[in-house]
Amino acid sequence: MATRVRSFWRTPPGKIAWLAICLGSIVVLLGAWWYLTRPGGGISPLFLPPPDEVLDAFVRLLSRPYLGSTLGQHIAASLEVVMTGWLAAGLVGLPLGIAMGWWRKARWVAFPIFQVLRPVPPLAWIPLAIVWLGIGESARVFVVFIAAIVPWVMNSMQAVYSIDALLVSAALTLGANDRQILTRVVCRTALPTLVAGARISLGNAWTTLVAAELLAATSGLGYIALNASRTLEIGILLVAMAIIGVLGALFSVIMQLVTRIVAPWSRANAEGA
Amino acid sequence: MTTTKAHGPTAKMDIRGVSKTFDTRAGAVHALDRCDLAIREGEFVVVVGPSGCGKSTLMMIAAGLEAPSTGQILVDGKPAGPAGPQRTVVFQRFAxxxxxxxxxxxxxxxxxxxxxxxxxxxxxxxxxxxxxxxxxxxxxxxxxxxxxxxxxxxxxxxxxxPEILLMDEPFGALDAQTRTVLQEEVARLSREMNYTVMFITHSVEEAVYLGDRVVVMSSRPGRIKKEIAIPRDAGWRRLDIEEASSEPGFIELKREIWALIRTEIVRQ
Known part of the structure; x- marks a missing residue:
């Protein structure tokens, strides 16, 4: 029996088996949740309401506005800020990172700045953002921008910097000039890593946005969560958290799809699920 | 066996007095010392030598990917300039x-x-x-x-x-069987198309099989120690490498070249 169990975990599961495992773990989690929060289950619904109450809260959020906006509007508000901040960071960070990876002079000048910026948690910028920009959308965009630009620059730089020098030599002997090497060889070869940097950056942007909405917002998923905790509407709080999680996971999946589309040759595609 | 030196206006590529010194933390390393090598149009020149003798450095300089400390590279009598499609390279790691x-x-x-x-x-x-x-x-x-x-x-x-094809241990990263097939392929290419080739290897057998001329380098600092012409009409030219390597003339050349390399390895 023991050996059979072990061999089950050793062989990678097929698609259907994999789906079954996913569903299974979710069902087990929900079951445990329901069991512990049933009347007499040991956990007060004040701390953790049972699953059906959370579902009710979700339905309620869908059917009527909460804090002046519908759920869709709250989600849209969050998405708008995260996309604006993340794309603006990419507009600056992607070319800057590539330049820093390719020209060592650019690296010498700009790298120390990001070395210092990197350890500062993006949330530490919120007070400054509020002082500078007030409790508005621009403050949140600014904080998201800060959170997104650091991984975007650092990963892009690393992606370009770690290109095999032999490829550059090969391109040189085939007659390519510097511009052709940078665009046709370096950036194309680095593409999967560049997209991976964008993905990490988006993940950072998302978690930071939600945190920023806890402090400086009048709409958005983080704002819902904060208010629900003040009014002890734990069901709504959990719904907001679940949406944050699902959207974050969705971003990650989308960015993996992007890699597959822009770099169909990438080995990484063959490995990941 | 005749030893030839091909100099003068007929050279397709002329490596003239090339030396190379690398500055390392441990001090200056003399990799190459006044190398002269002229390659005629349509000639297949194979450079062999003990490992670390600077034969790959010589090729990087010939390709324009590395600058010589002294000396120069001429193609058709003119300074070759930076790397470009006039001298393309086949690298060991494919690239x-x-x-x-x-x-x-x-x-x-x-x-x-x-x-x-x-x-x-x-x-x-x-x-x-x-x-x-x-x-x-x-x-x-x-x-x-x-x-x-x-x-x-x-x-x-x-x-x-390209005017000249540079090959830097092109079969060094391949398994023995694949290597044999590609050696025969390259032999066919050079027969049919008459390319001008500079080929680096550490395999003496490969050198004798492919080359019109085999250039033996000394151990560091690398010098051109000896050049050995391989007759174009040698009997093994049309055989595959397995058969060729058992021909008496082939074995004789292989032994001669190997003896030269051996003294260099011992000297190190």
């Missing part, structure tokens, strides 16, 4: 562009030179056929075996019609 298909890799040199699309397609197709790669034209490098990848690299280097 194919991972983001491009076989056909795109081969087309690279034509594309950066601005060759128009129709002409490009024609020449790439021709090259694919010539290297027997047609069925792989849309494959990506990582989908190919090492031997196939190196055939693509050779095709990519040839399609731009």
């Amino acid at each position: 194919l562009f991972p983001s491009e298909t076989v056909a795109q890799n081969i087309a690279f040199g034509l594309r950066v030179a601005g060759v128009d699309r129709a002409e490009r397609a024609r020449r790439v197709t021709e090259q694919l056929e010539f290297m027997r790669l047609s069925q792989f034209r849309d494959a990506y490098p990582h989908e190919l075996s090492g031997g196939m990848q190196q055939r693509v690299a050779i095709a990519r280097a040839l399609v731009v019609r």
Whole structure:
């Protein structure tokens, strides 16, 4: 029996088996949740309401506005800020990172700045953002921008910097000039890593946005969560958290799809699920 | 056996008095010392020598990827200048562009030179056929075996019609069987197309089988120690390498060259 169990975990599961495992773990989690929060289950619904109450809260959020906006509007508000901040960071960070990876002079000048910026948690910028920009959308965009630009620059730089020098030599002997090497060889070869940097950056942007909405917002998923905790509407709080999680996971999946589309040759595609 | 030195205006590529000193933390390292080597048009010159003798450095300098400390490289009597399609290189580690298909890799040199699309397609197709790669034209490098990848690299280097083809231990990263097949392939290429080739290897057998002339380098600092001409009409030329290597003349040459290298290794 023991050996059979072990061999089950050793062989990678097929698609259907994999789906079954996913569903299974979710069902087990929900079951445990329901069991512990049933009347007499040991956990007060004040701390953790049972699953059906959370579902009710979700339905309620869908059917009527909460804090002046519908759920869709709250989600849209969050998405708008995260996309604006993340794309603006990419507009600056992607070319800057590539330049820093390719020209060592650019690296010498700009790298120390990001070395210092990197350890500062993006949330530490919120007070400054509020002082500078007030409790508005621009403050949140600014904080998201800060959170997104650091991984975007650092990963892009690393992606370009770690290109095999032999490829550059090969391109040189085939007659390519510097511009052709940078665009046709370096950036194309680095593409999967560049997209991976964008993905990490988006993940950072998302978690930071939600945190920023806890402090400086009048709409958005983080704002819902904060208010629900003040009014002890734990069901709504959990719904907001679940949406944050699902959207974050969705971003990650989308960015993996992007890699597959822009770099169909990438080995990484063959490995990941 | 005759020893020849080909100098003068007939040289396709002329390596003249090339020395190279690397500055390292441990001090200056003399890699090459006044190397002279002239390669005639259509000649297949193989450079052999003990490992670390600087033969790869000599090739990087010949390719224009590395600057000599002294001396110069002439092509058709003129200073060769920086790296370019006049001297293409086949590297030991293939160096194919991972983001491009076989056909795109081969087309690279034509594309950066601005060759128009129709002409490009024609020449790439021709090259694919010539290297027997047609069925792989849309494959990506990582989908190919090492031997196939190196055939693509050779095709990519040839399609731009270089004045001279430089090959830096091109079969060093391949398994023995694949290596044999590619050695015979390159022998066929040089027979049919009469390319001018400078070929680096540490395999004496490979050198005798492929070369019109074998150049033996000394141990560091690398000098040209001896040049040995291999007769073009040698009896083993049309045999495969397995058979060729048991021909008496082949064995004799191999022994002679190996003895030269051995004294260099012992001297180190």
